[in-house]
Amino acid sequence: MLTIKNLHAEVEGKKILKGINLEINKGEMHAIMGPNGSGKSSLASVLAGRDNYTVTEGEVWFNGKNLLDMAPEDRAREGVFLAFQYPVEIPGVSNLNFLKTALNEIRAYKGLPALEAREFLKLTKEKQQLVDFHSNLMNRSLNEGFSGGEKKRNEIFQLAMLDPQLAILDETDSGLDIDALRIVSNGVNKLRDAEKSFVVITHYQRLLEYIIPDFVHVLYNGRIIKTGTKELALELEERGYDWLKEELHLKESV
Amino acid sequence: MINSNEIIDDIANKEYEFGFSTDIEMDIAPPGLNEDIIRFISAKKNEPEWLLEWRLKGFAAFKKMEFPKWQHFEMPELDLQALSYYAAPRKKKQLNSLDEVDPELLATFEKLGIPLNEQKALTGVAVDAVFDSVSVATTFKGKLKEMGVIFCSFGEAVQEHPDLVKKYLGSVVPHTDNIFAALNAAVFSDGSFVYIPKGVRCPMELSTYFRINAQNTGQFERTLIIADDNSYVSYLEGCTAPMRDENQLHAAVVELIALEQAEIKYSTVQNWYPGDKDGKGGIYNFVTKRGICKGTASKISWTQVETGSAITWKYPSVILQGDHSEGEFYSVAVVRNKQIADTGTKIHHIGKGTKSRIISKGISAGRGDNSYRGLVAVGPRADNARNFTQCDSLLIGNQCGSHTFPYIESRNKTAMIEHEATTSKIGEDQIFYLNQRGIDSEKAVALIVNGYVKEVLNQLPMEFAVEAQKLLSITLEGSVG
Ligand SMILES: Nc1ncnc2c1ncn2[C@@H]1O[C@H](COP(=O)(O)OP(=O)(O)O)[C@@H](O)[C@H]1O
Numbered sequence: 001m002l003t004i005k006n007l008h009a010e011v012e013g014k015k016i017l018k019g020i021n022l023e024i025n026k027g028e029m030h031a032i033m034g035p036n037g038s039g040k041s042s043l044a045s046v047l048a049g050r051d052n053y054t055v056t057e058g059e060v061w062f063n064g065k066n067l068l069d070m071a072p073e074d075r076a077r078e079g080v081f082l083a084f085q086y087p088v089e090i091p092g093v094s095n096l097n098f099l100k101t102a103l104n105e106i107r108a109y110k111g112l113p114a115l116e117a118r119e120f121l122k123l124t125k126e127k128q129q130l131v132d133f134h135s136n137l138m139n140r141s142l143n144e145g146f147s148g149g150e151k152k153r154n155e156i157f158q159l160a161m162l163d164p165q166l167a168i169l170d171e172t173d174s175g176l177d178i179d180a181l182r183i184v185s186n187g188v189n190k191l192r193d194a195e196k197s198f199v200v201i202t203h204y205q206r207l208l209e210y211i212i213p214d215f216v217h218v219l220y221n222g223r224i225i226k227t228g229t230k231e232l233a234l235e236l237e238e239r240g241y242d243w244l245k246e247e248l249h250l251k252e253s254v
Numbered sequence: 255m256i257n258s259n260e261i262i263d264d265i266a267n268k269e270y271e272f273g274f275s276t277d278i279e280m281d282i283a284p285p286g287l288n289e290d291i292i293r294f295i296s297a298k299k300n301e302p303e304w305l306l307e308w309r310l311k312g313f314a315a316f317k318k319m320e321f322p323k324w325q326h327f328e329m330p331e332l333d334l335q336a337l338s339y340y341a342a343p344r345k346k347k348q349l350n351s352l353d354e355v356d357p358e359l360l361a362t363f364e365k366l367g368i369p370l371n372e373q374k375a376l377t378g379v380a381v382d383a384v385f386d387s388v389s390v391a392t393t394f395k396g397k398l399k400e401m402g403v404i405f406c407s408f409g410e411a412v413q414e415h416p417d418l419v420k421k422y423l424g425s426v427v428p429h430t431d432n433i434f435a436a437l438n439a440a441v442f443s444d445g446s447f448v449y450i451p452k453g454v455r456c457p458m459e460l461s462t463y464f465r466i467n468a469q470n471t472g473q474f475e476r477t478l479i480i481a482d483d484n485s486y487v488s489y490l491e492g493c494t495a496p497m498r499d500e501n502q503l504h505a506a507v508v509e510l511i512a513l514e515q516a517e518i519k520y521s522t523v524q525n526w527y528p529g530d531k532d533g534k535g536g537i538y539n540f541v542t543k544r545g546i547c548k549g550t551a552s553k554i555s556w557t558q559v560e561t562g563s564a565i566t567w568k569y570p571s572v573i574l575q576g577d578h579s580e581g582e583f584y585s586v587a588v589v590r591n592k593q594i595a596d597t598g599t600k601i602h603h604i605g606k607g608t609k610s611r612i613i614s615k616g617i618s619a620g621r622g623d624n625s626y627r628g629l630v631a632v633g634p635r636a637d638n639a640r641n642f643t644q645c646d647s648l649l650i651g652n653q654c655g656s657h658t659f660p661y662i663e664s665r666n667k668t669a670m671i672e673h674e675a676t677t678s679k680i681g682e683d684q685i686f687y688l689n690q691r692g693i694d695s696e697k698a699v700a701l702i703v704n705g706y707v708k709e710v711l712n713q714l715p716m717e718f719a720v721e722a723q724k725l726l727s728i729t730l731e732g733s734v735g
Pocket residue numbers: 011012014016034035036037038039040041042043052
């Protein structure tokens with residue numbers, strides 16, 4: 001479904017991604033780990049089309065389409081969803097109105113009619129339960145004054161509402177207490193199916209106890225330096241990243 | 255991928271939708287401002303002697319005045335001698351019905367979305383259409399007449415209802431008020447007149463649509479609205495002008511008088527040509543608008559949506575003379591490109607228990623500059639006066655400006671005056687967040703702006719709220735940065 005080939009990108013003249021290769025198939029759950037500043041959020045931003053990043057080399061294909069040619073909103077409409085590490089606040093725009101607009105824009109792109117008010121509300125109720133999202137947050141301004149945990153839940157709630165093909169979760173676990181982490185993870189697990197794929201960016205093995213990944217990638221200095229299965233996450237938890245860095249330097253000095 | 259700069263350019267080059275001009279035979283006076291032209295206008299309009307005298311007093315006052323210097327922008331040079339002070343579509347004889355209006359004119363208004371044909375007209379809205387200096391048609395006159403409502407051009411009111419005009423003309427905005435008001439008094443062309451008799455709730459929205467067409471003319475209308483005891487009227491003005499490279503001056507005067515327990519709601523959707531992206535051309539909108547709540551428990555409410563003009567400079571004000579009278583000011587002012595707005599309100603609390611509410615929402619994009627300037631004055635007699643002011647600024651991009659100048663003068667200890675102000679910015683990260691949810695940048699800006707101005711647009715009559723919302727989206731199209 002998603003193929004990333006030799007992806008290089010820079011921001012403000014600084015090289016951040018230095019040749020990412022990644023293949024994600026339908027139904028797979030990929031975890032991306034790596035030390036701070038290694039480029040995880042940058043990869044997510046480039047895939048979502050943030051315009052301060054410049055792709056200098058490489059290709060990204062999504063369901064046979066050139067993702068890098070598309071405007072950010074079209075990527076979203078095609079089914080790429082990014083749960084932001086730092087969701088923004090938008091005063092004056094109610095959560096409800098925002099979601100209705102988003103959902104109907106995506107539907108319109110697919111040639112579907114706008115959802116009727118009743119159906120929309122029904123869907124909203126159903127998906128709120130999935131992540132235990134408090135309904136009084138619906139009429140408030142988007143993320144304004146939400147707690148860190150509420151913002152993260154809102155991201156997963158939106159994910160449930162918009163039903164994308166590929167969901168990228170950027171450190172959704174950070175800022176969540178253990179109960180919230182369990183609820184959000186359960187929500188994500190319920191959304192998993194054979195058609196959907198996930199990329200979960202995290203620092204902690206903890207999340208991966210709830211959301212079991214098919215693959216774990218280590219991103220370091222703009223490159224994926226190791227790929228394994230969930231055992232790799234455990235190993236990282238125990239040993240940190242230094243042994244990997246050393247391995248890498250050995251390889252590079254050969 | 256489109257970057258922000260391209261989008262900004264995009265909007266700058268966006269055509270002003272109403273920029274066409276109409277080819278029509280006009281009577282135009284030669285340029286120049288002097289007593290002769292004033293006498294010419296007065297004679298052309300067959301005015302009584304007292305009105306000519308009043309005009310001449312206005313001109314005398316004007317000659318003694320200088321342009322003010324307190325505004326937060328550089329005053330452009332105005333060559334008032336280069337303007338023509340009278341332009342009117344040539345008509346062969348007195349018109350008796352709409353059928354006799356020049357079809358070219360009807361077509362112009364139709365194109366502007368203001369059908370003057372009563373069958374096609376918006377139900378529930380009576381329209382007075384002013385083309386350059388002259389009122390060309392008023393719809394639903396008959397129906398209004400049945401209820402005793404007078405809604406006609408100013409010129410007609412002078413002929414048909416001279417006593418009312420004489421009694422109230424200049425009673426709220428005297429001919430000595432300020433230089434533009436003095437100029438208007440001297441050379442005013444036409445405008446609208448409204449009288450709502452005692453106890454009548456005007457059954458439809460009254461609306462005036464102003465259109466500047468001719469080149470090198472100024473537009474100087476006067477509007478006079480009198481709501482007699484226990485009456486109610488909602489009045490709306492809209493305006494557009496062709497795109498022209500030179501600036502055009504619009505110096506109108508609006509006077510509102512609310513008697514015992516009367517209520518006047520005055521709404522403006524101002525969309526004069528704003529000039530091009532470099533600030534060339536556009537209307538100078540220097541307007542004096544003031545209402546007086548003369549009667550006990552009377553109410554005047556101004557709502558304005560200002561999207562056009564090169565410079566908007568006006569302060570719709572309310573004098574709260576009657577005890578327990580109420581004044582409101584709701585405003586959305588948008589500037590982009592090199593537009594300037596210096597606008598706000600003045601509320602004078604004179605009577606006891608008077609209340610006022612000011613909600614101002616400024617939006618600045620491009621290299622626009624937006625100032626809110628407001629005065630809340632409470633006199634010694636105004637026991638328990640209340641004011642609430644909310645003054646918000648929204649910035650789009652990094653090159654625009656926004657300023658707030660609130661003045662408070664209280665001479666009564668029991669007065670309660672509250673002022674709140676916020677400044678926010680539409681950030682790229684907000685736009686990107688919305689993009690990432692499938693909403694394109696135009697819609698994203700519209701979504702944010704609509705949320706921001708909701709409180710003001712809710713004050714407009716339904717049809718106009720929808721229009722205003724569209725106008726805002728069009729105005730801000732592509733202004734993401
Ligand atoms: N807008 C920016 N301008 C300059 N440098 C940036 C910008 N955004 C990210 N970076 C840099 O890119 C690198 C990768 O950052 P990021 O992708 O956020 O890492 P991670 O998510 O793995 O912690 C860091 O060195 C960071 O400082």
